Every structure is written in structure tokens, then in C-alpha cells.
Amino acid sequence: MSAATSPSERRVSARIGAISESATLAVDAKAKALKAAGRPVIGFGAGEPDFPTPGYIVDAAVEACRNPKYHRYTPAGGLPELKAAIAEKTLRDSGYQVDASQILVTNGGKQAIYEAFAAILDPGDEVIVPAPYWTTYPESIRLAGGVPVEVVADETTGYRVSVEQLEAARTDRTKVVLFVSPSNPTGAVYSEADAKAIGEWAVEHGLWVLTDEIYEHLVYGTAKFTSLPALVPALRDKCIVVNGVAKTYAMTGWRVGWLIGPKDVVKAATNLQSHATSNVSNVAQIAALAAVSGNLDAVAEMRTAFDRRRQTIVRMLNEIDGVLCPEPEGAFYAYPSVKALLGKEIRGKRPATSVELAALILDEAEVAVVPGEAFGTPGYLRLSYALGDEDLVEGVSRLQKLLGEAKD
Incomplete structure (x- = not known):
């Protein structure tokens, strides 16, 4: 054109x-x-x-299909029982205590990522994006009016960026740093010490952190998953966690994700979702409830x-x-x-x-x-x-x- x-x-x-x-x-x-x-x-x-998808999750969805209660609109931000279960699951798996009012249930992780950026970015705000990055991150940032700023890591560091690299990319327009561990596309996992250093650096400079924890349960060998807001409590007022059932429970097609953040940001993102999609499919939400409430076998x-x-x-x-x-x-x-x-x-x-x-x-x-x-x-x-x-x-x-x- x-x-x-x-x-x-x-x-x-x-x-x-x-x-x-x-x-x-x-x-x-x-x-x-x-x-x-x-x-x-x-x-x-x-x-x-x-x-x-595990059978007990499918069974819960089948039962929900037959329940007229789930044939109607439900709250745009998610079923209350699912939000409560996500809060319990987050404490169990991450050691991060949150209230149900800090949770928004979304149509998969992608919607959570876009709505998170849309809720906190103004036009021209910069987001530091470690590369290699998942394809959706920069597109979501641009759609929300932000500017992705790439910081590249390569195979010599196991695809992990350093605080020094992040600091070199920081400007007076920087508002958010993206943190993903384990990573798509590289499979990189940050050590607890490195993750803590990044979190403390973000706190020092008053930056927001969006952390994608979708692969939290898929770590191998001696690597360990660490949740940034649990590791650095001072970060919690400026941290948004994105997660979902897709990878942990083999539920990519069910389209249930969520974001966790400060109440004012979650309320703003919920308002956006109320106009964009309303509630996530009730049947899928009940399936997700069975997933996060169950064990990790x-x-x-x-x-x-x-x-x-x-x-x-x-x-x-x-x-x-x-x-x-x-x-x-x-x-x-x-x-x-x-x-x-x-x-x-x-x-x-x-x-x-x-x-x-x-x-x-x-x-x-x-x-x-x-x-x-x-x-x-x-x-x-x-x-x-x-x-x-x-x-x-x-x-x-x-x-x-x-x-x-x-x-x-």
C-alpha cells in the first residue's frame, strides 16, 4: 500500500x-x-x-455442558470459584500469595499478555524484550501503543540476558521489562540468583515487570523454576504474572489463561475484556478449575x-x-x-x-x-x-x- x-x-x-x-x-x-x-x-x-487432556478434566467439562448454570453469561473477569482456585494454585506452586481480586481469567495466555500491556502502556512507552522472544510479545506491545526494545542473547550465554544488557537498553521512556523463564523459544531457565538480580534491578529503577510463567512445571535436570514476585516481594506492586493451563495440562485448545497483578491494573484489564470478549467459555473455565485444583501427576x-x-x-x-x-x-x-x-x-x-x-x-x-x-x-x-x-x-x-x- x-x-x-x-x-x-x-x-x-x-x-x-x-x-x-x-x-x-x-x-x-x-x-x-x-x-x-x-x-x-x-x-x-x-x-x-x-x-x-487428562480424563478427569474432560469429564468436568462434559458435566458443565449439562448444567444450565453454565449456559448463561458469567462475570467477565472469570468464575469466582476458578479465580479462588488459581489463587490457591499460585500459592502452592510459586509461593506467591494473591487474592482472587488480583486475577483476571482470559481466553488463553495471548489475551492475558495483550490486556496486560494495554492496561499499563501509553503511546511511546518502551518495553525491554529479551531476544530470542516468542513471536506474540512484540506484536502485543505494538498493539497496545508501546515500543519493543530488543536485548539479544545468544548461545554463548545459554540465551540468558544480563542485568548489564538490560541497563544498557534502559531509557527515560522505559516502563516495562519482560521476563520469561522457562523461555519459548530457547528453553532457557534463569537461576534464582540471576532472576533475583533482574527483579531487584527493576525495583531500583521503578520499572514494571511482565513475567510469563506458562512453562513453570516444565523444567529439567538441576534447573528450578522461580516466580519473580515471590522471589522479590518489593516488585509485587509493579508486577503482572501471566499463566494458563495450556502447557501444564495439555490444554492448548481449551483457551484458558489468566493474569495476576495489582488490583487497579486487573480492574482496568477486566473492563477491557468486558467489551472485547466478555467471559471465557464457562465449559472451558470448569475444565480449568478441575485442572488447577487437581494434582500434578x-x-x-x-x-x-x-x-x-x-x-x-x-x-x-x-x-x-x-x-x-x-x-x-x-x-x-x-x-x-x-x-x-x-x-x-x-x-x-x-x-x-x-x-x-x-x-x-x-x-x-x-x-x-x-x-x-x-x-x-x-x-x-x-x-x-x-x-x-x-x-x-x-x-x-x-x-x-x-x-x-x-x-x-
């Missing part, structure tokens, strides 16, 4: 027209379309557990499988010349550097970017991966290991064969 296009001629607003499609969902959709067409594509794109089973797959995928990727993959400590993603392969000849082509390399991999090996450009760091690939063991080994074996042909 020409810059000279007048507002009356513009069919899509500049604000919405500037939004990029979710790269991860796009890769997953393309992989599924190719599989439907009969091609044996193995997809490493989607960030969702390959396990079914299901996630323990998933974590064991993910840990096994994590070790396999890292070992196999690091066997490929030109690929360097740090061991992720959380979530279910591997984020290898492929910079040493760019520009090399592979089956008659010389991919110059990780976008081109990912396209070549899909065409030649029938393996779907997400290029690092989607996460703010060209020269990398993201592979989700939330898929069956056999498919994982077969998919990475195809990568080994294809990328092993690279030559100068």
Missing part, C-alpha cells in the same frame, strides 16, 4: 495491517496441509504437548517424556556439522544455531538466511521447523520436541542426512 493512500481509501487500518502472522502457527498450518495432501511431513513447529508424566526427547534431540542436532545446540533446561524447544551452514551449498542451493534454510528443509527433507527470524534472531531454528519419540528421531535423522550434504 502506498504511503500516499488516504485514510478513506485504506481498506485495512495501518495499526492492524502492520501485524505479522504468527510464524509458529503458519509453519504448523503448512505442515498439516502438506500432510493432508499425502506428504510424510514431520512437524517441529507447534508448541503444544502431544498428550491428550499428568505434568510429571509429560515432563519425563519431554526430558527424554530433550536429550535425544540435543544429541542428534549437535552431531550435525555446522549446528550448535545448547541444552534447553525448560519448556519443550531446542534452539540450535545454524549460522555456520548459511551460504553453503545444499542440493544445489545456497540458503543465505535461516528463513531460506527452513524452506529448503521443508522442501527437501519434508521436515517443518521455524526460522529464527520469527523470534528476532536470524541464524537459528526452533524445533519443538513435543512430538512422539519415533517422529522426533525420524525427523532429526532427515535433518542429519540433508544438512550433512552441506559443502562450501
